[in-house]
Every structure is written in C-alpha cells, then in structure tokens.
Amino acid sequence: MTALAALIRRDIRIALRVGGGALIGVLFFLSVVVLMPFAVGPDLKLLARLGPAILWLGALLASLLTLDRLFMADHEDGSLDLIVMSRIPLELACAAKALAHWIAAGLPLIVATPVLGLLLNLDTLSTSAIALTLLAGTPALTFTGMIGAALAVTLHRGGLLLAVLVLPLSIPVLIFGVAASEAAATGPQTFGAPFLILCALSLVSFVIGPFAAAASLRQGLD
C-alpha cells in the first residue's frame, strides 16, 4: 500500500508543480467553454440548452489533453522500466497512476464547472447536476483513456494517436453523461437511469482499464 500511495503522491506532486499538466487542463476547459458563446451567438436560451453538452465536451477534451503523458513521461526517463520490475503488480501500478491523474487533472475540472455554468446561463440546479455527472463520468474517461496512453508507449507515438484511439471509446460516457445532465437541466426524462449507467461505465472501466493498459505495456517492452 505504501508503494501505491507513494506513486499517487509523486504523480500528483509532479502534476501540480511548474510544467505539470493540472493547470493546463483547467485553462483549456475554460477556453473551450468561453469560446462557445462567441460561436453560438448571444441567444441565452440556446446556450442554456447546449450548456450540458458544451461542458461535457470541454471536460472530455481537457482530460485527453494531458492523458498522453501518463506513461510516456515515465517511459522516456526510464521510470517505467523500474515500475515494471517492481514488486507491485503492474495492473495496480497502472490503476494508481490513473487515479493520480484523475485527482490532479479531473477533479479541478469538476470544481471549475459551477463557474463555467454561469457563462452558459445555467441555473444552480443544472450546474450542480452536471458537476455530479462529471464526477461520476470522468473516472471512466481517465481509465479508458489509460489504455490509449499505454498503447501510445507501445507504438512510440503520442499526441493525436491517443485522441483517435480514445475518443471512440468515450462515446458511451459522453452519451449518458449528457443525457443525465440534460435530464436534470431541462428534460422530462428521469435523471436516475442515465446517471446509473454512467456510474456503471466508470466501474467497468476501473476493471478493464488497468488490465488492458498493463497488458499493452508488457507487450511493448523493449
């Protein structure tokens, strides 16, 4: 346990220091959401209707932004070799790294959501509902994205490849995340069903993500 805690602590510390990715993600999220009203125009009703989708898309793109470095940085400086050799199962180490990434890069997005909700003319209730769906859904984005991050190491390519690999996997999360948010913001539909499916997607990704990522990293050893 101390080993995993040490890994989580280290990754969070690096993300929060100068040059880390945590702040970049939030700033990117902010820029995407702030640009939207300029693109859509000053129609407040339309903005409020698009709000949940815009916030979810922004969060999705922002969480992808720093994800490609998840294993690449460790691969480049040789840390990954030592992690693979260590007495900690690689699956657990992958899960710990994804958790640290979510805490450093995902949580700040959720904290920023209420502020951004104001810019999109969303009321308090719908903003908090969106924040809640993001809280339930962003772990799924990180844990499925981790598979892409591990593949990027295996294939020696980062950046855009990750987006191409991961974005299709995140479609279910996006559908149910936006459905639950819209149900809370405007809709006659119930909030419960899509929200529960969103939680289920996150739980499934907790199981599949670490195993798939570890398998990919082992395959890509060289």
Place this chain on the structure above:
Amino acid sequence: MRLSGRHLKCVRGGREVFSGLEFAAEAGEALAVRGPNGSGKTSLLRLIAGLLIPAAGTIALEGGAAELTLAEQAHYLGHRDALKPALSVMENLAFWRDFLGGEVSDAGQSLEAVGLEHAADLPAAFLSAGQRRRLSLARLLTVRRPVWLLDEPTAALDAAGEGLFAGLMRDHLARGGLIVAATHTPLGIEARELRIGGEP
C-alpha cells in the same frame, strides 16, 4: 546464490543480436560484459531484468528469495536515470525507496554516501549528468537488492565518483551481492569478463 543464463538468444527488430550465449555468476562475484557497440550488452541486461523476453534460452537465479522473481530482486541502472526534474533530489530518492520497498535504509545516509547531501532540496532538473548518476547510485544503496544490473555505470562520473562507486560495488559484493555490468571502461573492481560479439 547463482545467476545463470543458458543458450540465450536475443532478437531485436527482426535482427539476431546474439545467440547461444552462456553466462554464470556466483554471489560475491562481478561480471563485466564487454563487446563492441551494438553487440547486445544492454539487451543482455534487459533480458536479465525481465524487460526483454529471450527468443530462446533461460535465465535463472538460484538461491534467491523463493517467492520473488529475478526482476523483483534486481536493481537496473540504465542509460536513463529515472529521475523527475520537477521533484527535489530527496523527493526522487524517497519515492523510489517507498515504491520499490523491501529492505530499505535511510535515504539521507545514501545521499551522503554518494556526496549529494548538500543538494537534497534542489530540484533534480538542476543536477549535472554526473550528479544525476550519483543520485541513481543512491537508489541502489537505499533499497537493498541482491542483484545489480548496471549499464555503463561510470558514464558521466568524475574520477572521484568512479573511485567512490568502486567502493560501493566492493561493499555490495562483500555482502554477498552479485553484479552484472556492461562497460567499456575498467570497473575498478575485480570482475570476470564476459565478451559478446566480435573483438572490439
């Protein structure tokens, strides 16, 4: 404790690097792997570390801890230092101490042993190549592992550093450790030579 490899064959990118390689090292013994560039010295170390899978042959550690794999009982010191520039010297070392676990000793003492105690709070980004190497050596001292796999361990070290490192290796061997080092320069300790590839 005895580390041995039999009939080892290594293939990288479809090209055979070496084949039919045999080696053995007893506890308290150092093995110096020599050979021209590209002959597979690093590949051999990575095979032993479990970071590459041999195309044929086996590697075995007899007399180690039964419940641990060879990789879990080995330190690998590669070309890359496994240091995070954003973290301080002490944070880097403390992380590896906590993460690698097992039998550990005081990180501060290890820093003193490699002559980095004055830089403990300095971010690793500001270290010179030689200092980075010294910090990696401190990792070997802080976390106890019987097998040391060293890839060009003395690269970037100054003369004093080489002397210091030779002393550390001698201590490790005296405690029943085992060293496999790929190197072009003399290690500074008595070592059995393992030559791979043609004559340099």
